[in-house]
Amino acid sequence: GENVEQHPSTLSVQEGDSAVIKCTYSDSASNYFPWYKQELGKRPQLIIDIRSNVGEKKDQRIAVTLNKTAKHFSLHITETQPEDSAVYFCAASRSITGTASKLTFGTGTRLQVTL
Amino acid sequence: KAGVTQTPRYLIKTRGQQVTLSCSPISGHRSVSWYQQTPGQGLQFLFEYFSETQRNKGNFPGRFSGRQFSNSRSEMNVSTLELGDSALYLCASSLERGGDTQYFGPGTRLTVL
Numbered sequence: 001g002e003n004v005e006q007h008p009s010t011l012s013v014q015e016g017d018s019a020v021i022k023c024t025y026s027d028s029a030s031n032y033f034p035w036y037k038q039e040l041g042k043r044p045q046l047i048i049d050i051r052s053n054v055g056e057k058k059d060q061r062i063a064v065t066l067n068k069t070a071k072h073f074s075l076h077i078t079e080t081q082p083e084d085s086a087v088y089f090c091a092a093s094r095s096i097t098g099t100a101s102k103l104t105f106g107t108g109t110r111l112q113v114t115l
Numbered sequence: 116k117a118g119v120t121q122t123p124r125y126l127i128k129t130r131g132q133q134v135t136l137s138c139s140p141i142s143g144h145r146s147v148s149w150y151q152q153t154p155g156q157g158l159q160f161l162f163e164y165f166s167e168t169q170r171n172k173g174n175f176p177g178r179f180s181g182r183q184f185s186n187s188r189s190e191m192n193v194s195t196l197e198l199g200d201s202a203l204y205l206c207a208s209s210l211e212r213g214g215d216t217q218y219f220g221p222g223t224r225l226t227v228l
Contacts, residue, residue, distance in 0.1 A: 034217075044219045101215065102163060105150075105157055
């Protein structure tokens with residue numbers, strides 16, 4: 001089955017700096033890669049996702065890049081703010097409309113943005 | 116639209132008991148998936164329901180089961196609880212099966228004593 005590795009497990013950056021979280025996946029058939037942000041005691045919330053027909057996607061300060069050949073995707077957060085502090089999870093799935101949609105998650109990255 | 120809701124939010128049970136958790140998906144969403152979140156194992160897929168049928172199952176023992184009703188609401192049941200079942204149980208709904216974003220509920224925090 002699919003296996004997703006995520007690094008680093010913890011990341012501390014100063015406010016205003018950039019943060020990068022990296023994930024690798026094992027199943028070359030995976031084609032959907034969402035990123036979730038989970039604040040303490042709250043539900044995981046989707047912040048951005050990318051499908052395998054796209055190499056990069058950006059939404060304001062957040063961007064995700066995908067390298068299908070290397071089976072690698074990354075989350076980039078620019079101009080970090082204290083409210084970005086949370087645990088971030090990457091996930092992968094072999095997602096085809098009308099078929100099973102099972103997300104395999106990475107182990108999470110705890111991001112701490114310091115003042 | 117209201118988000119995914121889960122009840123109860125917190126549960127305390129003892130070993131050997133059974134528990135039923137409930138999930139109401141976003142209105143119009145037909146697929147419901149369940150995940151277990153623990154500090155040691157992270158987020159792990161339990162099962163997916165669509166059109167009242169279990170379509171996909173993760174690597175969990177048969178003590179974990181679920182069902183989906185005609186209104187897409189879903190329940191999961193854990194029988195003969197073990198200490199290791201203590202976790203946050205999250206459900207996620209999506210519009211259809213596959214290819215769609217999954218939106219998570221707030222979870223049910225289960226503690227087994």
